[in-house]
Each structure stands twice: as structure tokens, then as C-alpha cells.
Amino acid sequence: MNILVINCGSSSLKFQLIDSGSEQCVAKGLCERIGIDGSQIVYTPAGGEKEIHVTPMPDHTEAIRLVLEALTNDRTGVVKSLKEIGAVGHRVVHGGEKFARSVVIDDEVLEAIEACNDLAPLHNPANLIGINACRKLMPGTPMVAVFDTAFHQTMPREAYMYGLPVEYYEKYRIRRYGFHGTSHSYVSKRAAEVLGVPCESLKTIVCHLGNGASVSAVKNGKCVDTSMGLTPLEGLIMGTRSGDIDPAILEFLAHKENRSIDEIMGILNKKSGVLGLSNNLSSDFRDLEDGYHRGDAYAVCAMKTFAYRVAKYIGAYTAAMNGVDLICFTAGVGENSPLVRTMVCEYLGYLGIALDQEANEKRGQDILISTPDSRTRVMVIPTNEELAIARETVGLV
């Protein structure tokens, strides 16, 4: 069965068509600048050439119509008609406490997702627009919602509660939710599969280090803690997000710089992280690594501070699980930066970790990068959120 996986943002839409039998991607692409001048669709059929069409996309319905057209037309198509698309899997960022697993979408589910909009005002409304556009163009095709938060719903209360008056949890459901759940789930399961051991027998720490970054503690296959919180701002230092800071900094900065809370939030989300620490050199680790090797003091500081924070979370989650068997690195930085992995693992001598430097230099494969005598194993597992969404979708339809 072909599964169309949709990841819809406010002005962009990523898609992949996956054959669930072979688990191979049949075609993929991206619509950009939806509702803005200069919108374009980038489309790549498997084994074919990438095509870019600049064409007006006033809304997401038009974007999805163009995606379906590209997938089915005589020239670039990979299926003869929409009948060959068995189901659609939608990435939904926030499922609140309502959704601990993926669900088949109906009117009631749509309402429940809408009720979570408050918790993810930048993401959930866009996800809903994508779902509604698909339902309009593909009536009768089953749709599944796969939530970024769902995998983390197994966290115990002591891991998800904040030290705030409990009435704010009871009234507004302010608590830790965590994100990147599809990736943490996929990587922890895939690592166990590669090692040939049941994931129920492992204490695993997954470091999803991309532009957004989070760590999770997965004990016996279930998430017991994760670094992102009510929103994706908490936890690690990220590309442009601050991660954990003293909350009193908000008030201090607002007074000193004469700024509103919204402006300070903008700084914490868009101008902080390694971008801010590197004195605006870059949020991209390729540029930061160049700066690090040149000896640029800001780039060195950004990379060291980033790695130190990751190592601190690994220490915390080792305590949360009373030990750790396996540490996995994934996402853009985690998969591609041997330097970052080395810098993090340098803090982990107490776990008996020894890296196999030759394996650590390899890219693009599931690989054990610790030596055979390393007491705790370390792996790189390239994440595949689209495949994970396609699997969830097949499982439900």
C-alpha cells in the first residue's frame, strides 16, 4: 500500500509517498512559500531528477492539489491515480494529554486536535489546515494523525510536573509534554533491532540533535523523561533556541532592554542558541565547526556549551533510569558531526565509554561507534520520521 506522509507548516508542506511493503520512498518533495509571493514545489520521484516549479499557491489546498497532480501525472507521476494511495499519515505537533498514540482522523479527533491549539499555536493550526485540505481533495481515503508528543505520554508524573502551583496544571494543563517523539521512538526501537536485543531490555538515551534538539530517556521501550517541555523551547541549547535558562532572565532583560514579553520570547526562540552564543556567526553546525577549527572564540564557546548541555542531560537521565546501556545520536547534527559526538562523549568517561574513532567518522548508516570493550554502547541511528509515520498509518488502517 502507498502511504502519503504529510508534514504541514504554516507556509510550507513536506511530503513523501512511501510503499509500505518495501518501506521505500517512492517520491518526495516540498511546497514552499504557501500563501506568499514566489511559492514553489520541489518534487523528486525515486531514482528521477529533482524538479522545481515556481507556481502560485494561495493556500494549502492548492499546494496539496499540486502534490497530488505531480504524483499522478503522465510525465513525473509514480502512481496512475489517487486510488493507489491507500492512506495519508499526518504529522501533528501537539496531542496534549488526549493522544498517547496515533489515531484515525474523524470529526471528533479534529475537534480534539483543535483543542490543543493553545499549546502549540504556531504548529497545530497549520497541521489542521493540511488535514482539512487533504480530506477535501481525497474524500474516502483514510487519514491518520501521528503526534510529536504521543511517545512521551508514558512519563511518570514526577518527570512531567513543574514546580508551579498545581492549579496551573489542573486549569491549563501546564506540564512537560516533550516533542520529536516520533524520532525518539523510531531511533530507540531501531537501535535495539540493530543490536538484536528486545528494546524492553534496554535503558537507552536518545540525543536528537538537529536544528531543534532534545534528549529522551527510554527505559524498557517506554519514555520516562525528555528535555523539551510545555513547548519546544526547553532543554538543550539549539540552533536558535536558548533551551533551559533561569526564568528570571525574562524579567531582567525586559527591564534592561525595555522590551515586551513577546519580544523577549522572540529573542529566546530565534536569536539565541548556538546562533546567539557564536555572536551571530551561524545556527548551522557546519559553519560553527569551521569556526571552531579556525579558533574563533565565539564558535568554540558555542560548540563547547552545546556539548556540555547534552552531556549534562545524559548524566541526569542516567540517574533517572538508574543506569544506561545505550546512547544514540540522531538528526542533522547527531548523524553528521563526529566532532560533536566526540565532544559529548569526552564527558562520559564515568560510563566507561570508549569511541571507535574510525566508526565515528562514518555517515548515513546505523552504526555502533563505541569500541567492543566500551561499558556503555554508543550508536548513530539516522532518524526516519516519515517512515515511522507511514508505519503508524499502516498499523491503523
Ligand code: AMP
Ligand atoms: P535537522 O534539523 O535534523 O534537519 O538538522 C539540521 C542541522 O544539521 C543543520 O542546521 C546543521 O547544523 C546540521 N548539519 C547538517 N549536516 C551537517 C554536517 N555535515 N556536519 C555538521 N552539522 C550538520
